[in-house]
Amino acid sequence: MTTIKSIERIWIELPLKPTPWQNMVREIPHWRLFEICKVTLDNGVVGVGETMPYYTWGEVTDEAVQRAEGKDPAIIMWDDTLGAGLQMALFDAVGKSLETPAWALMGKRVRDRCHVGWWAIDMPAEDWISECAEAIENGYTTFKTKARPWFCLENQLEKLCATLPPYFKLDLDFNDFGLDPAQIRPLCKQLEKYEMVAIWESPIRQTDTAGNRELRNHLSIPIAQHVGRPAFETQIRQDICDGFVLEGGVDTAKSYGRMAAEFNKPFWLQWVGSNLGAMYCLHLQAVLSHARWPAIHCNHMFADQFVKEPWVVQNGMAEVIDRPGIGATVDWDIIEKYRIDPMEKPYPHPGLLIRTDFPSGESYHFTHTQQMWDRWWAGELPSFIKGVHTVIVEDDGTEQWQQLRSEAAAQTTYPVPEI
Incomplete structure (x- = not known):
């Protein structure tokens, strides 16, 4: 029986590109922080995962590390409570030990290429335009961003859409800021004239069941919600959305993915991180039949990467990896270059007005x-x-x-x- 010999956690601060950073500093400056989880098995195989300590769905705790050490990685790797980076490292290590890709451990592959999307926070129209230009240059065909009441959304879309090719699509995430149907319905109806808008995400509070049902009955553009808020059963029975945003560990994602498939609801996986996290997410996308909407990885935001393999997107799709484990080669010199001591959440960012x-x-x-x-x-x-x-x-x-x-x-x- 192969067991876990050691687990090492390393914090790094990975720099963001200028345009993302100058806008994200208002709200999520802590997205630069990663905890790298390095798992060494007693057979010498090393698995690597990552957690964004102040964002990812589950942190890796000291208790989780103690619980995992000495155990058979194949037995415990489905335990989402271990945290994001540790679970990822276990799938990587087990796949390498068996000389099989991580997707083969997760289920039956249903696709060879997966939809992926570009992401940016709310920002002036000029910055949206530059982000989309970079996205198109790198093979992306979709752009998810934030719809916020402190920017003129109509002005932003008018300027942005004038620069985009007809095939390019937009997902506007309100994060509940529409508040109620009376306020947001007229705005969304007005913005439907922009044919590139493909999804409204959480336009009002997701727990407003009656309000979301009313919106869905009046708007022609599909509505996406984060799964499980309100309860999945309510979302399905009340038919308040067209599809979902899925996060969480492998077991959670597969469970919700199967349920979404039963009701023919598409979804995207939202796994924010570096190229390592994006490559890992492709394995999960490959085995979930209804992971049809472009996944959000945000790996393109970073000015540097610690994975040696290039991230390649063509026609909005990334190829599923067939190398053992996650299929990533970690550059440990880059890890050392950006290594830092663990820190408290650096928010609010100092000196902002x-x-x-x-x-x-x-x-x-x-x-x-x-x-x-x-x-x-x-x-x-x-x-x-x-x-x-x-x-x-x-x-x-x-x-x-x-x-x-x-x-x-x-x-x-x-x-x-x-x-």
């Missing part, structure tokens, strides 16, 4: 995006107003800038409980 300008002439200042989420969710600011725009105000060294930032940092917000 964000300003949202309304066409009425009013402006509001913030020091991080959570303040913005709280104020808009509380209904304190107008949503999706034509002409609204948001910028980062650079520190010019003046007392006025310091005063504005101090006032913004001290503001009271009112988080709204989930309904």
Whole structure:
């Protein structure tokens, strides 16, 4: 019996490209942080996985490591409670030991190539345009991004769609910011004129069953929801969405994937990470029949990679890997280059001042995006107003800038409980 000899965890800080970084710093600067999980078996085989400690569906805890050491990796690798990076490393190690690709351990392959999509956070239209240009240059045909009430969505889409080829498709993720059907239905109906818009994701609170059913009855563009919120049974019985976003470990993803297939609901897998995580996700996509929507990996955002194999996308598809394990060769010199000590979540990012300008002439200042989420969710600011725009105000060294930032940092917000 092969057993786990040792488990090593290494933190790294992987740099982001300039355009993603200058926009993500408002909300998710911690996406640069990774914990690399290196599992060595008693037969000498090494498996490697990754976790984004402040984002991925499950962190690897000290308890999980202690529970796994000395065990047969093939027996415990289906345990999602081990955490993302450790589970990934186990599938990699077992596949290498058996000289078989990870997908063969996960199930029966149903496709040789998988849909993948480009991703970006909310940002000015000019940055969306540059991101999509890079996506097209690299073989992508879809773009998922964030629809936010502090940007003029109509203005953004008008500018962006004018630059895109007809085949290119957009997924707009509201993250519940539509709040209610009365507010978001007219906006979505108006934006249906842009034929490139292919999916509305979570346009209102997912737990608003009646509201989502009403939206689905009135909108022609499909609605996607994160699976399990509300309960999967409710999502299916009430028929409140056209498909799903799946996250989580292999066992969870396969379980939801099978249930989605029973009701003929497509979905995409959302596994954010480096090229290693993206390659791993392809194995799971390969065995899930209804993983038909483009998966979101976000690996393209990073300025450097620690996997030697190139990431190749053609016609919006990436080829399933047939090498043993995940099929990735890790460059340990790159790991050492970006190695850091574990740290607390670096949020809010220091020294930020964000300003949202309304066409009425009013402006509001913030020091991080959570303040913005709280104020808009509380209904304190107008949503999706034509002409609204948001910028980062650079520190010019003046007392006025310091005063504005101090006032913004001290503001009271009112988080709204989930309904």
